[in-house]
Structure formats: C-alpha cells, structure tokens
Amino acid sequence: MRVAEAWRVALDALRANRLRSVLTMLGVVIGVAAVVALVGIGTGTKGQIEQQVEGLGSNLLLVVPGRLEAGSAPAASTMTIDDVEAVARVVGDRDRVAATIASGETLRAGSRSAFASMQGVLENTPTVFVRKLDRGSYLTRTDVTTGRRVAVLGAGTATALFGDRDPIGRQITIGGVRFRVIGTFERLGQSLGVDRDSEVHVPVTAAQRLLGTDRIDGLAIRAPDRERINQLSTAVVDTLTERHPDSDFSAVTQEQILGVLGDILGVLTGVLAAIAGISLLVGGVGVSNIMLVSVRERTKEIGLRKAVGARPRDIGVQFLLEAVLLTTIGGVLGMALGVTAALLVDALSPVPAAITWWSLALAFGVSAIVGIIFGVVPAQRAGRLDPVVALRTE
C-alpha cells in the first residue's frame, strides 16, 4: 500500500513538472543512447571483422618478414619464389602454400581507368584463401611459370573498367603493360569502409617483371589440420631463417590476428562506452540536483505527510522512486534512441552495428542504478527532515 502510494506520488510529481522532468531525463537519455549506439557499433564492427578473417578459411598461417612486435618497423622482404618451394617441401604440399607480391597500380581499359591493388600470386590462391570466381577462369600453373600477362579482376575493378560488358578476353593495361582478362571474382563488399573488390590478380612472375624485382611480400599456408599449425609455424620460420640468416620472419595464425583485432576493438569500444558513461554520470548529477530542488519545493508537503504518520523511510522511498523513475524512463527513451541511431548508422553508412540484448539490459540496469545512487542523498535528506521545521517552511 505504502509503496503503491509512493509510486503514485512519484509519477504525479514528475507529471506536475513535465518540462523539468523531461529536461532532467535528457542527460540520462543522451548518456544511455550513446552507450547503446557505441556498443552496438563496436559489436557490429568486431563481428564483421571476425567474419571476414574467418572467411579467409580456417587453419591459415601467414608468414611475413620482420618481427611482429609493438614498435618494430615493417621490414623489407628478402623472400623469393625459391623460398616458396622450400616452404612447400616443409609443408609437404605445394598447393597449400600461396605467395603474394602486392602493389597499387592504375588499370586502364580503353578510355576508362581504375586504381586497384595488384596481387602477384600463384595459381593456388583461390584454394588457400577461399575465393570464388564470378566469370571465366583463374590463373593456371603454366600462366605462373611462363609469366603470362593474364589478369583476374575484382568485382569492383571489373565494373569500373567495363561497366556491364563482359570483360573476359578483353585487353587492359596495368601500370602501362598490357594484360588480358581471363576471369572475375565474386563480390566481397566492404570492410571498415575499404572496398575489397578493387583488386587484380596476375601471375607472380608477371608482377615481379612489372615491378622489376624478384622478391615476394609474404606467404600464406593452409595447414592440413589445426593441431599441426603451431609446429608448422615454427618449422617454416626456421627454414626461412636458415635460408636468410640476416632476416627475421614471423608467422601468425588467424586466431592471433583475430585476438589482436578483438583486443584493439574491445579497447576502442570500452573507451567509447566509458566516454558515453561519463555523460550518463553527468545526467545522474542532473537528476540529483533536480531531486534536491524537488525536496526543497515540497518541504511543506513532507512535513504534512510526517505529521499524519509518514515514517522517514516512507518519505525516503517516495523520493528515491521519483529519482529512479526519472532515470529509468530516461533509460528506456535512451535505449530507443540508441537503437535507432545504431540501426541508422548500419543502414546508411558502411559501419556495421549489432544490437545485443545484454547491452540493452545493461543500459537499463545502469540507468536504474544511476537513479538509486543519485537519488539516495536527496531521499535521505527528505526522510530526515524535521517535521516541525518542514511545516514552518514558507
């Protein structure tokens, strides 16, 4: 009964000062909305990256020159095609070892041109990294050994150069050198705002000739099974170090990449959420402030209620409920706003967002707790008011 009355009175008090209640809530609304939207965007981005790294296929091992340590500069590669053969012998299967040399190049077809990442690769790339063709065929072993000038276009590059026309069999130039298009990839979409379809695969030998080098940038190995991946990683690095005693090599697994990316995004999301949390805190201070004003305004009412039998606790609960009501209503509005913002970002920008139930539950819980924390001091003050002093207040 007493609690029901407290609810009624609290709601009534909020309604009596509608504008003030709304303005006070605004702080909490913005804080909660920011938390929900930012956590949503963080979660969505993390999910997308994980999906993309996993999309590379499982049991993948990437080998790059230099040390993968914080603060170490990226090293120039000393690896050549011969190293690929040596590593292939360690792995025991030539089809499981892919090599890459990459360079940004301008592509032209007739009057059209496009900038794309040129990847000099072996014929086994689509099996090591899972890549599907849309049209035509991929590079062959012979293409690679003979350094034939043939190219497989990313979906974006194909559209940029040929529009709706079929590019298969047509001529393009890469860095001024003529190539013939033999295939196109299926569309991949974007990742963190980067177009992943602006690329062209050519035989590694042709790319090396174009770039005037015999180096390759790195290797990728698809391990036969998960158990052997660490052992393989050590063996490959050892082999390469033996062949190039003056260089360092590093091998990273998909899990490691995922772990590092996850950590970075986790920290980023955490920092954003903390900033949003501060605005929630500021909202809470606003609630505290208004509650103190409310207690002062209603001092006489408190005195009267006490005179007719309200205990300090009854008064305290009434004001605490009022504060909690302010913040939880604000919290619900904030959640709605945050979800809307996240969905809009997801729909209208390349940044993905995913709303998780736990973030909503957390936001609601936090707004209720903010109400309790920032309502407790005004509520105690109201509960402890001396009834005589309260009744005499003008």
Added chain:
Amino acid sequence: MTAAIVATGISRTYDLDGVSVPALRGVSLTIEPGDYLAIVGTSGSGKSTLMHLLGGLDRPTGGTLLIGGRDVAGLTPGEMAKLRNETIGFVFQSFHLLARTTARDNVALPLVYRGIGRRERRARATEMLDRVGLSHRVDHRPNQMSGGEQQRVAIARALVTDPSVLLADEPTGNLDSATGQSVLALLESLNAEGVAVVLVTHDREVAARAHRQIVMKDGVIVPDPSSAAVAQ
C-alpha cells in the same frame, strides 16, 4: 481511562547558532480523553512549541512526555510517526492540504501510512467528508474550495484515523469570523462525541467556550488566568 497525554515539567530549548533559546520552560499538563482545552497567550509565548510536543512532532529537551501511555524519549522517528498516526490528529492554521489532490485523497492520506487499501481509504475518507458536511466537495481540489471548506477537509483528515486527541493550532486564524464560528462548532460537536480537543487561540471568547483554559507566557503556564490578565 488513562490520560491521553501526560506532560511533566517539559521544556524545549532551541539552539540558534550556539545561543540557546528556551521556548518552553517546564510545562506540566494532562490531557484526558474527551477534554476540551484552550491555550491562550501572547505571540512567542510557546503555544505552538507546546502543541508540537503534545502531538509528538517534536521531542522535549527536558521533562517527561507520555503520549498514549508511551514515553516519547525512547522512541525512534519511525515509532513517533506511528504514534502520531494512531493517536493524534493535527489541524493547522494554514490548512496544509496537498495541492493538486482531491479533498477525498487529502482526507485519506493518513490511512496510506497506516497501510490501509485504496478502496477502504476512499470509503472512509468519503464518510469523514460527509461528517464535516462536505459530501458535495469530495472531488474538489484545495484551490477549488473556500478557506472554511479547506479547513473542514483538514479536520476530516485529522479525524479519519479515529485519534484520541485533536490538536488545533489557531484553526480559525485564517478564516473570517462567521466561517471561524462554524469550524469551531464542528470541533465542539466532535468533542461532544468523545474526541479530546486542544485549541490554541488568540480569541478570549473562543477560549472561554472550552472546558479548561491555560494561559502561556514566556514558555510557562501562568498559574491563574485572571492574574495573567492583570499581568498584561
């Protein structure tokens, strides 16, 4: 029957920035069930202070005070609230009704803190309003009623818990004399039904209608009313 309120040498000293202000200096008083007592005295003589103590809104700084047989010195603020709710009804000079709240809900307020359900609260409040002659003002809010009507609502509120003592501090102070008379008549009819009434007033004629009168001066009860009149 036992006395409703027994005050023995009670005093109340306020602390005003380190200076102690004695508002009440040793007052002994017994309120019996069914009493009709008037308290008169000059402004600042301690009448309201005494009323607050008698009603358990405040605690004496000296002496002993029994309300409903219980010594208030040992009670927590929560227990004091319960005691007020069960034994005392207050009527104030300035009505103290909740704004934006109907007459019925104002009257029902003390029952909220007694833990009585809404339905019964409303029924008893309506009954009380009927008893003070306001059955046609049940859904009116304070700003839709005259001063006399508001004070009747306040009296109904004081009575709704069936208290043994009604403490009225200048209940007619904000009313014109005709309205004041009708409020007084209401209090007297309630007294006739057995509720003890303690009335603070500046009006000698009003005081004269009570069964007993005490005169306050400088925080003490003046022994004999006639000698007090001489002293003034």
